[in-house]
Amino acid sequence: MGGKNKQRTKGNVRPSSSGRAAELLARERGAVPGFVGFGTSSNDLGYVPAVYGAEEIDNLVDADFRMVLRKLSKRDTITKLKAVQEFGTMCKERESEIVKGVLPYWPRIYCKISMDHDRRVREATEQAFEQLILKVKRNLAPYLKSIMGYWLIAQCDTYSPAASAANVAFQAAFPTSKQPEALAFCKEEILNILQDNLLKETPDTLSDPQSVPEEEREAKYVRVVTCSLLALKKLLTLLPGPEIDTLEENLTQLLSQNKFWKYSKHTTPQIRGALFEAVATFCQHTPELIQTQATRACSAVLLNIDDTDPVVCPALWEAVLYILTNIKDCWQHVNSKKGVMPKLWLLLKEGGRGLATVLHPNLLPFISKLPDEITDPKLEFYNTFFSSVILGLSSERAVSSPSECSAIIFAFMECLRFSLLQNAGAEDEHKKVQQMLISDQLLLLVESALKNPRLQSSPLFYQITDMLVSWEKRVNPSSEGTAEDTFQRLLSDFWDGVTRLCVQQVDRTDAEENALNGVSTLLQVMQSPEGSWKQCKKKAIKIRFAGFEGAEVKDDDEEEDLPTVSKSPSDSTLPVERSDAGSERPHSQNRRLEDLVCELAELNMVYVNEQHSDKHLKFLSVLVSSFPSHRLFQVLLDSDAQNQETGLGETSLQEKTMAANPAVQFLLQKLMIWLKEDQRKDTDFLVNMLYSVLHCCDSNEEKKLILDHISKMDLKWSILLQIIQKACADEARFEATSDWLKGEVLGEKLVKLAEDLCATGLNRISTLKSSHSDSWALISLALSQHVQKQTLIGEVYVEKIIEKLHATLLKAKNLSDAGDIEPLVSFICDVASNFFCSVKNCLLLSSAEDLLLTVFQLCAQSQEITHLSDSLLQELNHACFAGIQSLVGQIGTDFGEGTFLHSSALWVKNQILNSTMGVKSLQVLISSVCSLVENLIKTNPPSSHIMEKFIECLTPNDSEWKMMRQALPPQWLKQPLLNGRLNLNCQYLCLDVWRFRSSVKIPSHLCAAALLGQVILIMLESINEKDKLNLVGAECTVAEVLYSLQWCEEIEILPAVVSEFCGMLQEMNITHERISKESGKLFNVLKTLFSRSMQNGSLWTLTLAKYTETKEVSSSDLKKLYETIESFFPLTEQNLCTIQGLSPFLFKEEKELLMNYCTAELLKWEDTDITSIHGGYGYLAVIHCCLKSGATGGQEMLMEVLRTVMEWRNHKEDVFLFNLNLKEVSPSLLVFNVQMIRFICWLIRRSPPFMTDSQWDFILCSMLSWLETVSENTSSYWNPWAQVFACQTCNLVTALSEFFTAPAPDLLEKLPANLMSEWKEFFTEGVHSLLLPLFVKITEQFSETDDPLFPLPVLKAVGDALIYIPVEQLTQNNLQPKFVAGQKTNLPDKLQTLLNTLTPLLLFKARHVQISVYYILHKVMPQLPEFDNENDNTKSDDEEEEEPCLSPPAALMAILGATEELLDDILGSVQVGEFAVVQPLSEEYCCILGYLLTWKLILTFFKASSSHLRVQYSLYLRKTKSLHKLLFHLFRLMPDNPVYPGQTAEPGSKETRTFFTEDLHLSALKTEYLPSEIAHLACSVYYITLKDLPAMVRLWWNGQEKRVFNTVDKFTSKYVSNVLSCREISSVQTSTQTFENMMVKARSTTREVIATYSVEDIFIELVIQLPQNYPLGSISVESGRRVGVAVQQWRNWMLQLSTYLTHQNGSIMEGLALWKNNVDKRFEGVEDCMICYSVIHGSNYSLPKKACRTCKKKFHSACLYKWFTSSNKSTCPLCRETFF
Helix, strand or coil: CCCCCCCCCCCCCCCCCHHHHHHHHHHHHCCCCCCCCCCCCCCCCCCCCCCCCCHHHHCCCCHHHHHHHHHCCCCCHHHHHHHHHHHHHHHHHCCHHHHHCCHHHHHHHHHHHCCCCCHHHHHHHHHHHHHHHHHHHHHHHHHHHHHHHHHHHHHCCCCHHHHHHHHHHHHHHCCHHHHHHHHHHCHHHHHHHHHHHHHHCCHHHHCCCCCCCHHHHHHHHHHHHHHHHHHHHHHHHHCCHHHHHHCHHHHHHHHCCHHHHHHHHCCCHHHHHHHHHHHHHHHHHCHHHHHHCHHHHHHHHHCCCCCCCCCCHHHHHHHHHHHHHHCCCHHHCCCHHHHHHHHHHHHHHCHHHHCHHHHHHHHHHHHHCCCHHHHCCHHHHHHHHHHHHHHHCCCHHHHHCHHHHHHHHHHHHHHHHHHHHHCCCCCHHHHHHHHHHHHHHHHHHHHHHHHCHHHHCCCHHHHHHHHHHHHHHHHCCCCCCCCHHHHHHHHHHHHHHHHHHHHHHHCCCCCCHHHHHHHHHHHHHHHCCHHHHHHHCCCCCCCECECCCCCCCCCCCCCCCCCECCCCCCECCCCCCCCCCCCCCCHHHHHHHHHHHHHHHHHHHHHHHHHCCHHHHHHHHHHHHHCCCHHHHHHHHHCCHHHHHHCCCCCHHHHHHCCCCHHHHHHHHHHHHHHHCCCCCCCHHHHHHHHHHHHCCCCHHHHHHHHHHHHHCCCCHHHHHHHHHHHHHCHHHHHHHHHHHHCHHHHHHHHHHHHHHHHHHHCCCCCCHHHHHHHHHHHHHHHHCEECCEECCCHHHHHHHHHHHHHHHHHHHCCCCHHHHHHHHHHHHHHHHHHHHHCCCHHHCHHHHHHHHHHHHHHCCCHHHHCCCHHHHHHHHHHHHHHHHHHHCCCCCCCCCCCHHHHHHHHHHHHHHCCCCCHHHHHHHHHHHHHHHHHHHHHCCCCCHHHHHHHHHHCCCHHHHHHHHHCCCHHHHHHHHHHCCCCCCCCCCCHHHHCCCCCCCCCHHHHHHHHHHHHHHHHHHHCCCCCCCCCCCHHHHHHHHHHHHHHHHHCCCCCHHHHHHHHHHHHHCCCHHHHHHHHCCCCCHHHHHHHHHHHHCHHHHHHHHHHHHHHCCCHHHHHHHHCCHHHHCCCCHHHHHHHHHHHHHCCHHHHHHHHHHHHHHHCCHHHCCCCCCCCHHHHHHHHHHHHHCCCCCCHHHHHHHHHHHHHHHHHCHHHCCCCCCHHHCCHHHHHHHHHHHHHHHHHHHHCHHHCCHHHHHHHHHHHHHHHHHHHHCHHHCCCHHHHHHHHHHHHHHHHHHHHHHCCCHHHHHHCCCCHHHHHHHHHHHHHHHHHHHHHHHHHHHCCCCCCCCCCHHHHHHHHHHHCCCCHHHHHCCCCCCCCCCCCCCCCCHHHHHHHHHHHHHHHCCCHHHHHHHHHHHHHHHHHCHHHHHHHHHCCCHHHCCCCCCCCCCHHHHHHHHHHHHHHHHHHCCCCCCCCCCCCCCCHHHHHHHHHHHHHHHHHHHHHHCCHHHHHHHHHHHHHHCHHHHHHHHHHHHCCCCCECCCCCCCCCCCCCCECCCCCCCCCCCCCCCHHHHHHHHHHHHHHHHHHHCHHHHHHHHHCCCHHHHHHHHHHHHHHHHHHHHHHHHHHHHHCCCCECCEEEEEECCCCEEEEEEEECCEEEEEEEECCCCCCCCCCEEEEEEEECCCHHHHHHHHHHHHHHHHHCCCCHHHHHHHHHHHHHHHHCCCCCECCCCECCCCCCCCCCCEECCCCCCEECHHHHHHHHHHHCCCECCCCCCECC
16 A cells, blocks of 8 residues: 555556645635535546535535445446446435435436446446435436436447446436436536547546556547437437527537548547438437538438448438438538449348348438439439349348348338339430330249249249239329329230240240249249238338428328428428239230240140140149139140040040030049159159149039049059049048049058058068058048048048958957058058047047057057067057047947947956966056056046946956966065974975075066055045945955065065066055055955955964054954954964064053963963973963063062963973984974073063073073084075074074163072073083184084075074174084194194184174174284293294294284285276275175175284284285275275264254264174164275374385375365374373373373473473374474473474384383383393384384404394395495494
């Protein structure tokens, strides 16, 4: 800003002073400082200062307004724009008194910013001004004179929105009537400003040259001059006449300035155009004034007549016409021969240079105002003028633009007619002009047009016809005027010339087609110009002049209403004659035209007969079609008289018509011959000639005879098609041919045609497609076309054709190789579609319904069956849709037997019952049926009898449903059995039943359920609450649909086709929820399901339970079904299933009653078979399901049941499965034992304190016996009942392990005394000695997890039980010894066997097995490093020549080796940083899961090892690059945004939970987070790796390319570093580790750890700072306080600590401990190694032991090894002697 030492501007000798500036302003302006005057200079902008001693004035302005006004003085455009907008808003919102305070300051500001360069500012200024006006109203009056000039200029702004806003503001200030007065009030001030802008201002005076660019200055100057000229025009237009007179002196001064007239030569078009507008206004309002400046005005305007800029041209020609009108001697001031006319001729020859639409409408008034001295000699003048205009038609713009061409033609014809009127006399000179205009100009143009299609489509011919009509009227004796002979001569000359031209074009062997078309077009326009006259007639500019004294011939009837330019009362009209071309033409013109047509036709016939010219024949057809008359046909016959005898003979047809009608003779003698010509392709024009012949026939009977005769002839089908098409397209033609169309001849011919076409298609005869398409189009037209609500042909023939088509389609459907007959089917589809769409009530014909049924069947079958292509199938669907639409729109649709609806329903039902469908076939069928149903619903309410009957016919009956249910595979049993939702003791199914047979067909029950489910849902969703749907058996149908859905849900391993079927149901949204919701509207499905469950049990029970849960049925509604619990007894298998399914939904009291009843019955076990349903098994099952569903049951009752079970053990031990072969056990015995185990499990988890010592002994001993049975019968695990028994036994083990692992303290007191010790000392060992081998045995015996017989539930249960195995039993396991040859290991044999046996199972293709193995091995990992430690201590120092490396457990490393290549294949295409999505439970998933679990075990092993072992392990991992591969894979498996799933916004939570903040809990049972399990596991492994192996990760990171480097850094910093740092700092704070002579503390806020070491007089403080990307970045070690330590030693120790923290794989506490040991050794006198300058080695933590024999210095073995290998020498690093 303004600094004191800043360089002063040149010439400024004194410092700035606000005080002196104020004094100067007051002295020079004579005003008080701070007062802003009303000067209008745009360079002197007023503003509102804050204070300069004029508080009383300044206070008039509101503070906010003052701030805005100051902003308006800124240079920045955006600032000004916002300030103006804010000013307008404030004016609108503030009180009027406050706004009035701004008025004194507004004029200067407005005068400045209204001229701003930025158009947005100008627009906003006018909008703000409007708001100011609306607020202050009359108070603006004192300031008008200072504003009005700039306001008027703003209204003429070149930016339209700104000008519009200024005009709106002006309208708001002054009504229209008051505007002239307002301008008159300020006229002098306005004119002064305009004069200054036009005469004085320059680009440099309008804008500051120092701050505004030259381009911007020039643009502003151009705009200001343009707006000033336009404002001058507006001022003169609005001011009253007397007021203009008072300005005469000022205006004369303006017009006398050369600078004003020089604007006509300005380079900018806007300025030139504005000047010419101003000149035109001067001519109009001050003609006397412009007369005084005639020389300048004429030169400026007329000499620029060739200016063709689009902006200038309209204004220029307006000025030209005004100059010619107002300045009588204008041609004396310019040289017309040299300066004006040559420019005009050149301009016309060039077609107006693209501005013909603007320029040419002015030519007529221009030539009308030319005096005789300019036009003499007239012959030469008119010749030059019209020749120039005609040449303009050949210009590039006129050729490419129809509007330009039309404008030139209109101008030519107007000027021609005007010139003929001006020279209509009988003098020789006039005759020469007339002759020249007709012969040399008009006919020359006509000749050109006859050859030019562009001119033929122009208005030329219409204009000529209009002119001829006008001349004919003038020749008419009834018309007034004396020029009859002249116009008669003009007409004669024209017709002679036109006849000559036409004959010249036609009478040529090589006649051009364009020329013939031109002749025909001319004749047609002359014949009937009415149709297209209004379209072709262009709206021209018409002008009327004041005081015209020209032509004496005036015809008021022919004048057009022309808008006036002058408002003078003495206006006269330019005599340009016009006529209405649509009026009745005089007879003489008709006669001349007919003579010309006949002459051309006769001449044309010669070429047709002698040279067979197609061009002449087409021309003849146009003549005949346009001028059908007996005379013309007679002329055609006379021209060929010698051939009249070659007719068809004396037939009956000739007898009636030929003698009297030349048209018929022409048909028979000529036209029929031409129609029969085979080589002729284009026959359309011949058909037109046929209709011209029919036009000349007297009666419809004659026409029918002619057409019947033509039908019988062997003509091409395309001709017959064209005849019918033209008849349908025109009402008159249809009326003439209706009898023939309905007649027998045509009908039978079309039936025969349809028969032939179908036979040809079925025989696969390859014929020309064109003939086929014409034939089929003819059939389609005959069937589908309706005229006047009647069929085109007779209804009898329509039905016959439909029957033929249906029979053909049936034959085609049964052909296997339908591909060969696709064209036939396609044609039939097109015909049927058109027929269905066009013919109302077409399906009342039985044949039409049969055809629709066949089309529907083809649409409803898949392409595998029909072999139809996609395009053909689409055509069939279109035809079917059209037919169904026609059917549903048909009045009185019936559902009788044999109708379409009845037949289609039966066919669909048969398709389902005999189902051999795959998913695609079923989808096609459902889609077709649903489309039919939806269309029926649109016109028939769902409750209508038609819909009810259709659904009833579609639905299978009870026996059919039962048959389909029995055909469903029984594999659904397995899942409910295993999870205890059903208790079935039916006979075993054989092993083969449990294997799914590969099938591509869907069971028929599923097909029926999907189809009917979708149909019923469509109906239910379309009905209103008031509608009543009376569908017979609808409840049963819904129940069957739910049954199918439940079957699909219960199947554990879906076959491919069933899986695809379930996906289809999801897409169609056929779900339990939707069906339960919709069906509940009208159907009592619950009652149906309950009765089915009570009758059949099994899957019906599961369906009932699912419906009850989904529908949220209340317990009271259920009670209405069974009324009392006694209805469930006596127990049957069905009743038991029903109780089990409904137990969660029953009232608690009901369940208590059930338990009491069953307990009472259970006590009577002696009288029953305890393994039967109505015995102990059934009652025990009821008690258990009630307990499981929430019933409490008294403790006494439960104990009584347990005692009963113990009695069974004592009295009927044979029913207990102890040491038995399960293959020989009945299902009832198995499920009985399962039920007992389930009851005992429930007791252990709910009521352990109440059991006695004997009861515990019974439970534990029974458990062990059952487990022995389970372990001895693995071969029976294919049987689901055996799996249930094994699973429940393992569940009992798990329940006992959970109970004894962590019993509540108060519970221990209530247990028997020796129970815990017995469990730990005896039962635990016995249980796990059976479980661990069993787990291994099952995985070996069942290796294929995809096998349906694979006992996965058993493995889950065994794995869950093994989680509680003690470590001691793992280390002393009883597994079969297993060793690997060449495997290096320090582990005992049993541990190595355990690893070799279990680690391969980490890659087992079953997630539950992998997780169970992980938990088992995780227990022993911390025990393994101690064996490597023992072996490491036995090594001698001599073995440390090189850096030692040690492998983690070889079994785990073998797993890594096996999986790394697999992961490279799986993830190799994914870049680092991209997230690879893995499909849960796939083979890839299991491989990645096993890989990551193996790494978690290795990291656990690494964490448990000592510091010096970690170095060796990490070195091994570095050499094998295993860790590097892991990190690459992790960054492909971790998501970009690792947010924990399922979290909700918790109040007060500061951070989002991520996979790094939440611990991973792997569970074999919980699968809700399965999709994110791999991602979470990858994040967990990465976190542990960073925590336990930071140095290795850092080393890997630093060696990566830039992209990977940045990706890892960004991800780690964002998600991991903060979590890891916080936990590292927290571990320091909570650490219980203590150091002698050293104290460690942490600061969590600053991420710092401070270590203080003190011994005797020495004090050391080190500050460890964690980086933001910890642990990737280097940890900084900073100096704190130090006492008694040399600087060099201090630096060494800091460097050592930094090295330890950077390169050791461990925590900060471990690094500090290492550093402290190093310092302690230093103080103990141990010398540093002179290679690494450290006592303790940074990697292997050894002391310097290798001494040089010469200098006696000691070194680390690893340091020496590195020294020798890197230097290639064996000398001592210090003394350089050879090291021995």
